[in-house]
Amino acid sequence: MGPDRRPAPGHRETVLVVGASRGIGLEIAAQYLAAGWRVHATTRTPQNPGALGELGDGLVIHPLDVRSRADVAELHATLGGTALDVLIHNAGVYHGVSREEMHDVNAVAPIRVADALLDRVAASRRGRLVLMTSQAGARRGTSGSLGAYGDSKAALNDAFRRRAPDWARRGVIAIVMHPGWVRTDMGGATAPLGVAESVAGIRGVVDGLTTDHHGRFWTWEGQEHAW
Numbered sequence: 001m002g003p004d005r006r007p008a009p010g011h012r013e014t015v016l017v018v019g020a021s022r023g024i025g026l027e028i029a030a031q032y033l034a035a036g037w038r039v040h041a042t043t044r045t046p047q048n049p050g051a052l053g054e055l056g057d058g059l060v061i062h063p064l065d066v067r068s069r070a071d072v073a074e075l076h077a078t079l080g081g082t083a084l085d086v087l088i089h090n091a092g093v094y095h096g097v098s099r100e101e102m103h104d105v106n107a108v109a110p111i112r113v114a115d116a117l118l119d120r121v122a123a124s125r126r127g128r129l130v131l132m133t134s135q136a137g138a139r140r141g142t143s144g145s146l147g148a149y150g151d152s153k154a155a156l157n158d159a160f161r162r163r164a165p166d167w168a169r170r171g172v173i174a175i176v177m178h179p180g181w182v183r184t185d186m187g188g189a190t191a192p193l194g195v196a197e198s199v200a201g202i203r204g205v206v207d208g209l210t211t212d213h214h215g216r217f218w219t220w221e222g223q224e225h226a227w
């Protein structure tokens, strides 16, 4: 990364967290807010935002179901000329939905949302795009892939690798991220990692991103993950 890609002195950075109602996404919004960033966050239930609504001043909440093209278009319009220094597509599903919905939410939506909002990320001097995947996506066809879930994350990883060269040409640094096995509704109570630790790691990785990281698969600890 050349000096031209560093944030201008005094620049207050802006992040958009897609899927911030609970779990890892909620913690990402909370930590960036605490660090003084401008934070945009999405939820499917803006009328009843729960813990997201209690994070305090400086947070802008947007309605978004990632499967809805209309919602995505409305979010793009609402953002107007906002430049996003960081866009994190965190929304995902693991159980309780059909295989089709799992594929839509985990594999199709992240790419569609990223493409639709890419001009907002490209408008930053140091635009970074993070799509939340899972190590399960690297284990397709094994028990560790967790069935349809791992298949959907593997499909996301494949689609990401197809799109990443275009995004680089637009000046955006894009990665896929494994957040660790984390104690959330999805990860369950026996997961080894708390959200605070996972998200502190994710933020550290995002902070250190350079063009060398682009197009690759990283863990919350900053280690490269095999596909």
Ligand SMILES: NC(=O)c1ccc[n+]([C@@H]2O[C@H](COP(=O)([O-])OP(=O)(O)OC[C@H]3O[C@@H](n4cnc5c(N)ncnc54)[C@H](OP(=O)(O)O)[C@@H]3O)[C@@H](O)[C@H]2O)c1
Binding pocket: 018, 019, 020, 021, 022, 023, 024, 025, 043, 044, 045, 064, 065, 066, 067, 090, 091, 092, 093, 105, 132, 133, 134, 135, 178, 179, 180, 181, 182, 183, 184, 185, 186, 187, 188, 191
């Ligand atoms: N926890 C882990 O151990 C783990 C491990 C590897 C990867 N991941 C990945 O990390 C991400 C976050 O996981 P998590 O553990 O925080 O999960 P979680 O606690 O189940 O939260 C999932 C989030 O995604 C949102 N979401 C689901 N479907 C959506 C849709 N159609 N439109 C918009 N938002 C939607 C949920 O919103 P609602 O509240 O509206 O449902 C919620 O905010 C996911 O992509 C997951 O696959 C998690």
